[in-house]
Amino acid sequence: MIQAPVKVKKYGGTSVGSVERIRKVAGDLVEEHRHQIPQVVVVSAMAGSTDELVDMAFKVANRPRSRELDMLLTTGEQVSIALLAMAVHDLGSNAIALTGAQCGIVTDGNFAQARIQDVQTAKIHRLLEDGNIVIVAGFQGVTLDQEITSLGRGGSDTTAAALATALKSSCEIFTDVDGVFTADPAIVPEARLLPWISYEEMLEYAASGSRVLHPRCIEIAHKFNLPLQVRSSFKAKAGTTIIRKEILEEVAITGVTGDAGIARIALTGVRDVPGIAAKISQSLADAGINIRLIIQGIRHDQSNDVSLIVPEQDAQRSGEVLQPVSREVGAEEIQIDTSVAKVSVIGSGVASNPSVAARMFQTLAKKKINIQLISSSEVRIACIIEQDQLESAIRAIHKEFGLEQLERKKVEPA
């Protein structure tokens, strides 16, 4: 029995956001089915439906319990897989819709942010061999006790990566953009689509405000060396493939991203004693707030200013949570500034090429953009700047590095 390799495809909420779009996706699946390509299709909830359900939950209860919130939210994907399977039948191909439980996506019991522990593939293989398109609900799993769990935001990407890994298949993420660009084309019209990008770079894109792929999905793909392809569900274009750094020709930087959804919290005049950062981190972690960046700047009078970057929607609550810590470490005051933004340059050559940082800072200086904080990693340099200067910063950096002419090549393995 000769069969083409299995393809795992993931369609996001916008791609299945209406009856017409569901029929369009069904048409694409049926077309590939006619070419005998075995397909496992992971689907998100229809765009907007998750927000509607969350909204209802918070009308019914002040603090909806996470077990029942997961039970509620997972209905969104159950609706979209059922509809997509019906649409495929209607076009004459066989399809089977499977919930996370039916598919055998086993997770731990951490509701709202469950981790996948096992993906059972026997049923999927059997259904594929019987000639079905297998349509799987993203975002959801089941514990060994039959409890319904969700994988948290972006969970459908994670489902797709986990299934592709378990099935040793390729993984295509269909979305409402054409792929990963050197910058947001809405800000930089000359931005170029990146045909290739490394896992490390893509993780930085995800952490730097790009909503294209969820970080957990990239981590799974990276861990298991799974090539991911991000492409448009509306156009027949190749998109961006995410692969190992070693098979990419190194270029200094591959893109510029901006993130306006952040806030800066500063504790000023903190006593210079060890363990302050740990105290602050712990308080915010206990409150479920994700710190994006924490920086201690030394002042001359033996006291510190400690600055944190948090998601903008958590700013007010962070201030409240930090009140007791602030008193404990003798801080003068807590400042909250939501008018900041982060501009990042991303590229596998950042670490090995110190001139990248220098050129970035000079470009911002020439534009009279003040840099408030800097952080860097192997593949990223991020600057916190004034929010109203963000677009101008992105355009200037994109131009400085000549990204409108970027040609990224894959290096054929030896």
Add this chain to the structure above:
Amino acid sequence: MIQAPVKVKKYGGTSVGSVERIRKVAGDLVEEHRHQIPQVVVVSAMAGSTDELVDMAFKVANRPRSRELDMLLTTGEQVSIALLAMAVHDLGSNAIALTGAQCGIVTDGNFAQARIQDVQTAKIHRLLEDGNIVIVAGFQGVTLDQEITSLGRGGSDTTAAALATALKSSCEIFTDVDGVFTADPAIVPEARLLPWISYEEMLEYAASGSRVLHPRCIEIAHKFNLPLQVRSSFKAKAGTTIIRKEILEEVAITGVTGDAGIARIALTGVRDVPGIAAKISQSLADAGINIRLIIQGIRHDQSNDVSLIVPEQDAQRSGEVLQPVSREVGAEEIQIDTSVAKVSVIGSGVASNPSVAARMFQTLAKKKINIQLISSSEVRIACIIEQDQLESAIRAIHKEFGLEQLERKKVEPA
């Protein structure tokens, strides 16, 4: 450990039709929970949500497959149980929402009309002992292969009766009416609430156009001798209890019902040979059409007129389905009449008291209402009449039998 007996309660779609109503039901449950009463609560989908889902299915596909239709529709109850459990938590009591699969409601694999084969109660008992209100999705079950099934229309009533039987508990059906009346109070303002009614009578009410309880629920209750109580979810009133005929004081008739949602199909001049009714029944059964009544009237010329009563929405299709049979039996023509209605008198004394039929016919004659067809059972006499005379017929019969003064008593078992 002394515990009050378990109560099974069922809330229909109207009772949980909005955020406010869900909070109202939650309040009632928490109130009883404070009195240590163990409760298993079966919930329907929020009013209107099932229709919306069906609507989407038929937009996505011309003929949605029943497996995926069940997967789609069962999300409606999953939403309402999750919301109700959240609302209960919010009021400070413990609740656990369970889907049909989690609850262990095992059915056969007949999608869209699955039959319950087993109800596993160990998990429910354990959750009740831990002090939880157990909230169960109505209408749905699961096969041994983990396929999601639905029990068909009225399925939540069936779930409640099956659970109450398995748990050997009482069963209260909360709905948007106060109980079962001697006639529809919208037509007969003097109609009285029946405090008691027998299973047989209730089945006839269900078959005669009353939407209060689904026939399958009554059949299960009857089979297992389970007392059912029908009551309003909006008022603290006792409602109607459905019990064994033997413990009811016999009264000639207990109520009058009308059903305008029917059509009469007539095959005229059919050859008088055996097996015609069987042929007709089989053709309609094959098309999934439920015949409510079939009557052969003998004419003088050795040929018959065969009349059928079918649900009004199936009238046109019945005519089409019967074309081949009609030719085969030499019928002159097929007449379809949707301007008919059925008026029924129901009571356990109907069979033993021939004067009931006579009084009913005389009452209609006095009102110049022509009787087209008559059918009767142990506890019912039904007449097919012109639809625009239905309300007048109901009022006249209600008056003739003095139902506005009916006092129905329960006979204490010896």
